[in-house]
Each structure stands twice: as C-alpha cells, then as structure tokens.
Amino acid sequence: MNTQTPSSPERVDFIREIVAADLRDGRCQSVVTRFPPEPNGYLHIGHAKSICLNFGVAQEFGGRCNLRLDDTNPVKEEQEYVDSIMTDVRWLGFDWGEHLYFASDYFEQLYEWAVDLIETGKAYVDDLSADEIREYRGTLTEPGKPSPWRDRPVEESLDLFARMRAGEFPNGARVLRAKIDMAAPNINLRDPIMYRIVHAQHPRTGDAWCVYPIYDFAHGQSDAIEGITHSICTLEFQDHRPLYDWYVDNLPVPSHPHQYEFARLNLTHTVLSKRTLLRLVNEEHVRGWDDPRMPTLSGLRRRGFPAEGIRDFVTMIGVAKADSVVEVEMFEHAVRTVLNRTSLRRFAVLDPLKVVIENYPEGLTEEMEVLNNPEDLSAGSRSVPFARELWIERDDFMEDPPKKFFRLAPGREVRLRSAYFVTCHEVVKDADGKVVELRCTYDPDTRGGSAPDGRRPKATLHWVSAEHAVAAEVRLYEHLFNSPFPGTDGRDLFEDLNPDSETVLRGCFVEPALADAPIGETVQFERLGYFAADQDSASGALVFNRTLTLKDSWAKLQAQGRHDTA
RNA sequence: UGGGGCAUCGUUCAAUGGUAGGACACAGACCUUUGGAGUCUGUUAUCUAGGUUCGAAUCCUAGUGCCCCAGCCA
Numbered sequence A: 001m002n003t004q005t006p007s008s009p010e011r012v013d014f015i016r017e018i019v020a021a022d023l024r025d026g027r028c029q030s031v032v033t034r035f036p037p038e039p040n041g042y043l044h045i046g047h048a049k050s051i052c053l054n055f056g057v058a059q060e061f062g063g064r065c066n067l068r069l070d071d072t073n074p075v076k077e078e079q080e081y082v083d084s085i086m087t088d089v090r091w092l093g094f095d096w097g098e099h100l101y102f103a104s105d106y107f108e109q110l111y112e113w114a115v116d117l118i119e120t121g122k123a124y125v126d127d128l129s130a131d132e133i134r135e136y137r138g139t140l141t142e143p144g145k146p147s148p149w150r151d152r153p154v155e156e157s158l159d160l161f162a163r164m165r166a167g168e169f170p171n172g173a174r175v176l177r178a179k180i181d182m183a184a185p186n187i188n189l190r191d192p193i194m195y196r197i198v199h200a201q202h203p204r205t206g207d208a209w210c211v212y213p214i215y216d217f218a219h220g221q222s223d224a225i226e227g228i229t230h231s232i233c234t235l236e237f238q239d240h241r242p243l244y245d246w247y248v249d250n251l252p253v254p255s256h257p258h259q260y261e262f263a264r265l266n267l268t269h270t271v272l273s274k275r276t277l278l279r280l281v282n283e284e285h286v287r288g289w290d291d292p293r294m295p296t297l298s299g300l301r302r303r304g305f306p307a308e309g310i311r312d313f314v315t316m317i318g319v320a321k322a323d324s325v326v327e328v329e330m331f332e333h334a335v336r337t338v339l340n341r342t343s344l345r346r347f348a349v350l351d352p353l354k355v356v357i358e359n360y361p362e363g364l365t366e367e368m369e370v371l372n373n374p375e376d377l378s379a380g381s382r383s384v385p386f387a388r389e390l391w392i393e394r395d396d397f398m399e400d401p402p403k404k405f406f407r408l409a410p411g412r413e414v415r416l417r418s419a420y421f422v423t424c425h426e427v428v429k430d431a432d433g434k435v436v437e438l439r440c441t442y443d444p445d446t447r448g449g450s451a452p453d454g455r456r457p458k459a460t461l462h463w464v465s466a467e468h469a470v471a472a473e474v475r476l477y478e479h480l481f482n483s484p485f486p487g488t489d490g491r492d493l494f495e496d497l498n499p500d501s502e503t504v505l506r507g508c509f510v511e512p513a514l515a516d517a518p519i520g521e522t523v524q525f526e527r528l529g530y531f532a533a534d535q536d537s538a539s540g541a542l543v544f545n546r547t548l549t550l551k552d553s554w555a556k557l558q559a560q561g562r563h564d565t566a
Numbered sequence B: 001u002g003g004g005g006c007a008u009c010g011u012u013c014a015a016u017g018g019u020a021g022g023a024c025a026c027a028g029a030c031c032u033u034u035g036g037a038g039u040c041u042g043u044u045a046u047c048u049a050g051g052u053u054c055g056a057a058u059c060c061u062a063g064u065g066c067c068c069c070a071g072c073c074a
Helices: A014-024 A045-060 A079-092 A103-119 A130-136 A154-165 A215-226 A235-250 A274-282 A297-303 A307-317 A328-342 A553-559
Strands: A032-035 A064-069 A100-102 A123-126 A175-178 A193-197 A211-213 A230-234 A258-262 A352-357 A366-371 A381-386 A389-393 A413-416 A421-429 A435-443 A470-477 A502-510 A522-525 A529-533 A542-549
Touching: A014 A045, A014 A230, A014 A258, A032 A045, A032 A215, A032 A230, A045 A064, A045 A079, A045 A230, A045 A297, A045 A307, A064 A079, A064 A103, A064 A215, A079 A297, A079 A307, A100 A103, A103 A123, A103 A154, A103 A175, A103 A193, A103 A211, A103 A215, A123 A154, A154 A175, A154 A193, A154 A211, A193 A215, A211 A215, A215 A230, A215 A235, A230 A235, A235 A258, A297 A307, A297 A542, A307 A328, A328 A522, A328 A542, A352 A502, A502 A542
Parallel strands: A032 A064, A064 A100, A230 A258, A352 A435, A470 A542
Antiparallel strands: A123 A175, A175 A193, A193 A211, A352 A389, A366 A381, A413 A421, A421 A435, A470 A502, A522 A529, A529 A542
C-alpha cells in the first residue's frame, strides 16, 4: 500500500528558496501570500497550481495566504464566479480564515493615491481616443511619442479626474495615465493607463463608481495594503514588474511587496484558457462549467477526482520558470494513486451478458462476503447477493478466444470474484447469432473463490446477481480534446474536440450496495475503473461518471493488435 | 530590427564547480481472488561552438531555438 507523498519533502522550488532566504536574512518577519483570481470564470486545474503554491508556501513557513478577488473590471465579473471560487478553494483543501478581500475594497484608497500622483505631476488625464493612444504608444521597436495632453496643468487633470469619477463623461472619453517614459523599451512603462471610464454595475460596488483602476494600478497597491510579502504570479507578468515596482515606489503605501513569477501549468489534451473554457460553455460543447469533461475544479470534482490527488499532482510537477506542457497521464497517475488507496470496491456490469448456473438451486440466494478495499483492510467488507442468474461483462466472454484471452470461453473455468468457480458449457444465441446467454455450472467447493484442490483459474470476473442488481446509467469520459496540443499546427481548437469524449451507457447493472451511493464519492468498479455518482442521480435512476479507467493490459494488447500472435 | 524570460531523458522537476537523479510514460520480468495494485530490471537527456578549471549542466564569450509584451483585459 502506497501512502507516500509523491515527492520527497526536501525538494524545494525557487520560490520556496527565495522565501526561506528572505525569512533567514530578515527581509521579512513572516510570509504573507495571496491567491488573486479575477471572478470572471471558474477556477481550473491551472489555478490549482497557483493555489497550492500560495497557500502551500504560507502553510509551510508558518505564514498566511489571503484570498483576494481581483474585481477591477465590472463588465466581465459576476457574483456566480465569486461564489464558485470560494467553494473550489475550500474544496481543494485550503482556508483563508478571516482573510477574504476584494480589490474593490480598496477603490477609495486607490483613487486617493491616483490623486496623489496627479498632484505630484506623475499622472495626467488624457483625452486621446483608444486608437490614438495605441498610435502614440509606438511599436515594439519604435519609441512612442507624448500625448498632447501630457503636460496639461495639474489642476486641470485633477478637475477632469474628479468629473470622470462623477460620471460626467461617456465610456472611453478620457483615461488617467501615469507619466513615466514614452520611449521606454518596456511598453508597459510608456505612460500606462491607470483608470478608465466604465459605466457598469459592479457586483459589489454597484453603480458607486464610474472609473475603475486597471490591473497594474490595483494589484501592487492591494498587495501593499494587505502586507503581502511575496506576490507570486505567472510569467506573462514579468514585463509588468517594473511598473508594479514604480507604483509601489511612488506611492505612500504601507509596505513594499515583491513580485515573483513562475510558469503556469499546461496539460496535454486540455485547454486552460478562460476565454476558451467560456466558449466551450457558451457554445454548448459541454453542459456547463462543471461538466465532468471540463478541467475546472468543479468539473473535476463532479467527475470524481479527489482534491488530494490534485494536490499531489501539483507537488509532483514542481514549480519553475520554463514553459512546459505536462502530460495528462501524470495527473491521472496522481489521482489513481489516491483512489487506489481510498476508494471502496464495488461490482458493476456495464455491458451485461446473462449467465445461468444450471446446477445452482433455483430460488436460493447466498450472501457473499466481499472486501471493500483489499488495499485497506480497515475498510471492512460487505455482503453481495449471489444467485442462479447473474450478469457478467460481455467483454469477459469470447466464443472463440485468441491465445492471450484468459477470460470465460466455452469449456473454460473462471473464478467469479469472492464467489465460485464457474465453467461455461453452452452458448445461447438469438436469431441474429448474437450471444444472449451463457449456460454454466459452478463448483460448490469453491465458495469464496478458492478451490480445496488448489487449482487456480487464469481469470477472475466481476458479476452481479440479476435478481438483486440495480439499474444504472453510466457516463464514460475520455479526453475532451483528441490532440495532445489542441489548436496547434494550424487547426482550429474546436476541430480537435473529441466527439467521443462522453459515452452514455444505459442498462448497466450495479450491486445493491450502490443503490444509495453518495453523490460525488468515488468508488472503484472492480476491473473497470473509478466511478462517482453524479448529481443527476435520482432515487431509482442512478447515474455514475467514470472518473478514470483502471489500467487494462488486455485492452492494451488489443490496441497493439497483438492478441492474435501465437 | 526593441524589451523581458527560458533551454537537462519522450514529458516534468532536481543536481547551486566534484559519480547527471526522481516521477510520469515506454519495454521486460515477478507476483496477483481486480489482466487492477505492488515489486524488480531496463532504454533514453545537459541547445551549439569556443574558453576558464585538475574537474563545467553549473562560470565566461559568441551563437541558435522557443515563449511573453504594442487591451481603456487580468
């Protein structure tokens, strides 16, 4: 049984090295981090990396991590997203305690600081249009040129900015800009915009504001207000760091945080851009943000992925600055490791084939004792009813089996797990030649699954009593995208959508113990994979989602086309 | 032709001037009342070229490749 964490505890990434050094050298007394999502979508597995990093670092060094909703753009943000973010962070296993903040909490302070900058001649109101601002900004290789409004009197900027706030101007009429350097090689420093006019309802501040700060003018100061020591973000913000520092250096902020950047997570067969996830939802390629095929935390949760598996995965992949695409198999391995250790075993037949045990007494039911988890004896056992008529998996029988097929076949004896050995004697077919029933006999001396004479069948099958089985719908899931790198090589992203990402199976049978399976709790259907009862389940109408398959070496042989080799 | 980053097994992360290692994936073997799990073994890597050094993935120089930046998004 594997109870180890997937990586050695002494392994330290560059962020943790920096934090440790800062603590050791007294650059900070304790560590304070923050996870700062914008509430404009649902959190996904990529966010999990950031959450685990920020909360993990805080935890490990005895500090604290704030949850801050970065709600500076009311046209994209919604309360639904705020709620889902809090749910998902908690579910992942982290707690921000009292430290829940919103960038919008700081709007008044931010506004005052903006006024400070105008007063000291370091900011001005610009009347240029968006197009003109772009033209004046120059290009990557050519410097920009100053706006004609750059040197307008401080009093005029002050007046205009107040009137922008008061709502006197329409969207886009003017902006507030920092006066830095129009010739800076870093475009972010070419008089970056601090405030824009937006007449929109904000989820928290309503219509109190007509101007909203741009990310750059809000983030560092919010960090400073909260006493963040290490502001950890992704690589694309590296170019913003000089601006982050400029604001913090030019404003009377209460602390001086520092920004550090790491490479965001990418996964094969997966897309993690919020824009694309939003399209998948809006264009109904999936049924919602929590569709079990979505890489969102709510989708993964619904699919049956345990939070612990996600955390282990994040530990496994580490933190660095090199762009990378992690193979999704690594994620699946982390999840299987947790599930193998923790999930209860159950019997379920997805594609049923009737078996009649001719020498088994009619009307008799025996309760077979079956281990709940052979990896964890403390999980105990349950009893599973066994009777004369059973369902087994259609795939577990072949009339004319190839060399390496060890399961049931005419004349062959196999073990029914935790029950009896059975031997197939007759194959019943319908008019089309389809196998509809197997006539078998059982060996009464093999009760529990072992023979007194020590003979051992080469295969063990799962089964369910026809009389006692409970009907269920089972939804099989595969990668949402066929290509490991969706939308590359000139293909449209949506061309790479896997048409078979969901297969719905009706007429499946599960053992009685599954009749009241708790929603979201993942169990192992023996020999098949991990499954979790879906929220669409109603009493008498069970629905299970396949979380992941178990590795199946026969399926692998088949896929390799090797099953016929003698 | 500007600025900022990054280059180590197929993938990902280590090695912080001293034997290039782990995990995933792959291959084989063992074991098995899940063809699961587990155990063991194996294959495969320092972007290139110079230089410094007893010794370089690590330091220096010059190249090459890839990523990010010209939103009133974050």
